[in-house]
Amino acid sequence: MAENALTQTQREIEIEVLRYRPEQESEPVLQSYKVPFTDDMSVLQGLQYIKDYLDGTLSFRWSCRMAICGSCGMMIGGVPKMSCKTFLREYYPGKIRVEALAHFPIERDLVTDVRDFIGKLESIQPYIVPKEPRTLEQGEYLQTPAQLEQFLQFSGCINCMLCYAACPQYGLDSKFTGPGILALLHRYNADSRDGAKESRMELVHSEEGVWGCTAVGYCSEVCPKGVDPANAVNQNKTASAMDFFLRFVTPKGGAK
């Protein structure tokens, strides 16, 4: 039994990391590390072991360790995943390859440049713009359970950007607004309390909006929060097509 416990602690897995140090490499190279691990260790903990004991120069982002901050997304075995909720044991006895999130420029090692995403996030008014101003005395804005259900799942987004790493259309042309931001945009548009739908729909209709999506659907598969961005995007294709045809018959010009 003691022997069993020993082998348990002695297990070792090979982690291949795509390194990129701009001051010494012109393009990324793989570097391999042997990391001892236990069953309860996540890939993030494996990387932390490397940084603490094997190679202090390794760079990666992380914060909460419990799948809510959205910082530690990376390509693990070629699939976009949160490294804090992916376990080393799932890959043993094989090796794990860890790379920076696909489709984003690599800043250094596993750290990407996400300015494009942040810029898009800021551009969509990601907050409720009250449809009708209310005073405190008038009380809260009431919603039915059905109205809540219209946007609830889309509000689960933690901005981890796994869906962007899963979206080939974003990889091929980063002008496409992309799954996560379009889902968040829909979260506010679908909220019965919100009154800014009209201005947000300008982006939805545009070249960079929903029509950049070809329904690959991988964004919804990799989402760690069950947001289903593909559904948000494609619901808005219907809305956008309606607007295109209705602008000929409605005085306001469109189904906004």
Place this chain on the structure above:
Amino acid sequence: MSARRTYMRPMDGWWRRDPFFVRYMAREATAVLVVLYALVLLVGVVRLGQGQAAYEGWLQALKSPASIALHLVLLAVFLYHTWSWFNIMPKTMPLILPNGKRLSPAVVTGTGLAAAAVVCLALVIAAMKVAS
């Protein structure tokens, strides 16, 4: 001056990177074969317009081994096309909320496939009635 020098990875061969992308490309490629089958039917309509002899010739051509092989391939492609269509459907339609809860994707896909099967069966039965 910033010392930043980011690296952008190339997208060459992106669809071979993940089995999910391969299935996606297969789904998109089935559309080409759907067009091919539409052309086969269109040729039939044109031949019908050219008179009985031309139409009989077209029917005869359909019975050649090459044509039968093509139709078997087309059948397989259409089955995949149908499955992939209803598989993505839960992601492309507005939320359906019976009892205030979202309908499960499996129900949407299953209903679609069942409807497709029923319609195909009805068409086959109707065609056999007309033929007999």
